[in-house]
Amino acid sequence: MRITRNELVCIGILIVISIISAYFYPQMPQRMATHWDFWGNPNGYMQRLGAIILMPLILLAFNIAAIVVPRVASVWANIEALRKFFSGLNIILSVLLLMVQYHIILWNIGIKINPGFIAMPMIVVLLSWIIYFFYKANRKANSL
Amino acid sequence: MNAQYRHSQPGYLSIVISLILIAFSGFIYLLGGLAAAIPMFLICLFILVFSYKLTVEIKEGFLKFWFGPGLFWKTIPLEQIAYCQPFKGVFGGWGIRYVFDGWLYNVSGFKAVTVVLKSGKKIHIGTDQPELLIEAINSAAHGAATEVSSMWAEVKADYLKRVEQALSANRHPRSFEILADVSSHLDSRFAELKPQEQTWENFQKITTEMGPPAEYAELVGDARSPDQKGVSAGFVIALIMILAAVAAGMVFLPKLLKKDDSNLSKQVIVNDPNLIGKWQTVDFVDDINNYKPGEKRWTGDFFLKQLIFYENGQTSGPWLWTKEEIIHPGDKTAAHYYIREMNGSTYLFFEWMSGDVTIRGMKPKFYVLQKVSQSTNEGEDQNANYPK
Amino acid sequence: MNLENWQIQLRKGLLDIVVLNLLNHGSSHGYEMVQKMKRIEGLQIREGNIYPVLARLETDGLVASYSQPSVDGPPRKYFELTQTGKRALEDMNKHWELIIASIEAIRKGAGL
Numbered sequence: 001m002r003i004t005r006n007e008l009v010c011i012g013i014l015i016v017i018s019i020i021s022a023y024f025y026p027q028m029p030q031r032m033a034t035h036w037d038f039w040g041n042p043n044g045y046m047q048r049l050g051a052i053i054l055m056p057l058i059l060l061a062f063n064i065a066a067i068v069v070p071r072v073a074s075v076w077a078n079i080e081a082l083r084k085f086f087s088g089l090n091i092i093l094s095v096l097l098l099m100v101q102y103h104i105i106l107w108n109i110g111i112k113i114n115p116g117f118i119a120m121p122m123i124v125v126l127l128s129w130i131i132y133f134f135y136k137a138n139r140k141a142n143s144l
Numbered sequence: 145m146n147a148q149y150r151h152s153q154p155g156y157l158s159i160v161i162s163l164i165l166i167a168f169s170g171f172i173y174l175l176g177g178l179a180a181a182i183p184m185f186l187i188c189l190f191i192l193v194f195s196y197k198l199t200v201e202i203k204e205g206f207l208k209f210w211f212g213p214g215l216f217w218k219t220i221p222l223e224q225i226a227y228c229q230p231f232k233g234v235f236g237g238w239g240i241r242y243v244f245d246g247w248l249y250n251v252s253g254f255k256a257v258t259v260v261l262k263s264g265k266k267i268h269i270g271t272d273q274p275e276l277l278i279e280a281i282n283s284a285a286h287g288a289a290t291e292v293s294s295m296w297a298e299v300k301a302d303y304l305k306r307v308e309q310a311l312s313a314n315r316h317p318r319s320f321e322i323l324a325d326v327s328s329h330l331d332s333r334f335a336e337l338k339p340q341e342q343t344w345e346n347f348q349k350i351t352t353e354m355g356p357p358a359e360y361a362e363l364v365g366d367a368r369s370p371d372q373k374g375v376s377a378g379f380v381i382a383l384i385m386i387l388a389a390v391a392a393g394m395v396f397l398p399k400l401l402k403k404d405d406s407n408l409s410k411q412v413i414v415n416d417p418n419l420i421g422k423w424q425t426v427d428f429v430d431d432i433n434n435y436k437p438g439e440k441r442w443t444g445d446f447f448l449k450q451l452i453f454y455e456n457g458q459t460s461g462p463w464l465w466t467k468e469e470i471i472h473p474g475d476k477t478a479a480h481y482y483i484r485e486m487n488g489s490t491y492l493f494f495e496w497m498s499g500d501v502t503i504r505g506m507k508p509k510f511y512v513l514q515k516v517s518q519s520t521n522e523g524e525d526q527n528a529n530y531p532k
Numbered sequence: 533m534n535l536e537n538w539q540i541q542l543r544k545g546l547l548d549i550v551v552l553n554l555l556n557h558g559s560s561h562g563y564e565m566v567q568k569m570k571r572i573e574g575l576q577i578r579e580g581n582i583y584p585v586l587a588r589l590e591t592d593g594l595v596a597s598y599s600q601p602s603v604d605g606p607p608r609k610y611f612e613l614t615q616t617g618k619r620a621l622e623d624m625n626k627h628w629e630l631i632i633a634s635i636e637a638i639r640k641g642a643g644l
Binding site for chain 3: 316322328353359360363364
């Protein structure tokens, strides 16, 4: 399979997240706030290097899985159904992680935005996609 | 009575993951985390014993399958079975889970058999030999001659395996569907044969008439899925421009939001030589008078672990300072600070302007920092006097 | 030259237009289409060939599949022509007539 548009977009987002992480790294404090409670107060911290590379690494791992799995497993599993799922999931996750990483960076340089504005809408979109997809894909696939 | 069919599928994935996690729990144990290591070890051991294999058996009128040595089993009377077919759903993992139209039980791989009961209920059973299992269940459930159906299952499985190998070269996303369709077609051909026609030669004739497996790959063509539009040069250029604009926006946005920085940094800095140097956090208190040197009241983690105040009004954090005030340009807050000498050490009480103060109007608490060095170098200072 | 081999290659090349024309007369499942083609002189194909062709046509959006319950076993997978498929078939049939006319002309030596 040749590379698809969705895959190219996700790779592009991965490059953007890596660039902004590298750019803002010198400005980050040694100890970065990386997790917030329900009310938007930071309650989890990480060392600078670990905090800044975590999201790009997660996204890299997911991109590898989403790009490689449909290409090797097409004979073993109903990949046509899975392909669309991974494609959409990859885009949603890429945007979500980019926004999360940018929020972490902004917070740690003093621009404090309530994380709920970023996390909640994206999590709702992500969960909706997963539930919708599995419901429709399993219904279609099992009817064939 | 011997079983008509019995096969165990090794749970390779479960075995590997369980062993890795068992090793990891050993690692945690060595680090001193006994409380975490023991439950993790027990859970992994349970997973290993539970799912190292899945056995399916057809015997005495029942289809039965069980995990591991016999943990969790399910028995289905053959007379309740309407038919079987290859599982065509979407795999979401291994174990026992509900997949929207029935429960799926598997330990490894991507293949399973859907057993459809006369009531309409479906049960999906993982296996690494779906064609043989389907044939065994169908013949046991519907009374076909076991020897003949086993022979047919072998011929069919062999042909499908060769088609699968041919299609795996292309990796077409519909390869799985093609295999399922070919399997159904073979079933239809078999169903047309009269009992006396069910011979090895006729089975081979059927697969010959199906055509050489290599032709499947040739005919399926280029492996591209329907909604995958081609990646043209125009798309790539547009994508690069959009992503470059996004990246540039992300880089310059903080500069726009922190415009006040330039004004604050141009303000006259009133020097305070007592403040300049490296400070280490020792406590977090409600009131300055509550602090006692050597006694730590705050039991949680400190967000602010240390702070260096430079001569130019800058700090090692996001704050700026002038005499008696520490300013956060982003939050637009100005906090007071107080320096006290206690028991031979110098302490800085830094008014902490959290959301409780700025939004809820509560009284600020204080970070207590002890001066460790007059030097403002980031690295270790030989004269640094770090609190114990 | 192996005539049988040429015939096989020719049939493989014509499979798309044959399958689409069959589906133009109504939706059908793969097994049924193969049985129909077996009854037509010169169109006997290797039975399995139809499935990768149908998969490819579905990938290209020319046909769509759906499930239909069957009285004697598992549900059958039926195929039908999509609107895109109908338009493509129209173009293919026109082109086919052009090819037939051209080959006829060459056979008769016209225009040479």
